[in-house]
Amino acid sequence: MADDSRSQQFWSNEEIVASVDAWISMYKMQQVGTPFNKEEIVRNLRKSTLGNRTRGSIMHRFMNISAVSLALENEIVHGYQPLANVGKTNWERIQKRLELNGFGINDIQSAIEDEVEVLLQSEPKGFDLSRINERAWQLVTKRRGQSQFRTMLLDAYGNRCAVTRANEPIVLEAAHIQPYSGPESNVAGNGLLLKSDIHKLFDNGKLVIQSDFTAMLAPSLQNGPYAIHDGQRILIPERQAFRPNPSLLEEHMELAMNAW
Secondary structure, rough: OOHHHHHOOOOOHHHHHHHHHHHHHHHHHHHHHHOOOHHHHHHHHHHHOOOOOOOHHHHHHHOOOOOHHHHHOOOOOOOOOOOOOOOOHHHHHHHHHHHHHHOOOHHHHHHHHHHHHHHOOOOOHHHHHOOHHHHHOOOOOOOHOOOOOHHHHHHHOOOOOOOOOOOOOHHEEEEEEOOOOOOOHOHHHEEEEEEEEHHHHHOOOOEEEEOOOOOEOOOOOOOHHHHOOOOOOOOOOOOOHHHOOHHHHHHHHHHHOOOO
């Protein structure tokens, strides 16, 4: 999406509030089926608070807001697909404004913290301990039903496992590459859509994805039934914004290989 130099300038709190409030207005109309004109909303913003912003930069910001909303386990405004290159400061300000308007994730966060306490009783060590928050997130979201993070990954990967290409949604799960550490973890670059058994191997560090998007198995599995996936290039989404982050894949691989 084209943008000029003005879109790269720091967004003031007033601009963030105006863009989030406009996005929320569209979200609420979408929820009750009231039609609205996106272009008109953008034009009105450019006539007022966002007069120094281009049309493209405002639409880009709406896509950022969708990314934060989805990470908070809420829906998005249709047509503004989640774009997660928000930046830490902007993410925090967008999240704060969304939470003030009822888009919070506090109940899920509390349940995850409780689950972590239970899991710690088994005294996990090493790589297992590093994935403790991820295990807690998986348990909590499974009990609550389908997460918005999983919904996004199902769409991004065309309902297919990144490793096996299995296309039965009932066995496909959302995996975090870097363990869950809060809503900001629920972005496409930190996600993989994996078949449940492959997900377990990934979360236990027995299968890793290299930065060139090829799978590698732990030595203990290289003579077994999963050996067909060793060295195999994984499926990656067509849209660049939905592809897994190679740096995060490398971090996961290094930690896992230390335990081999």
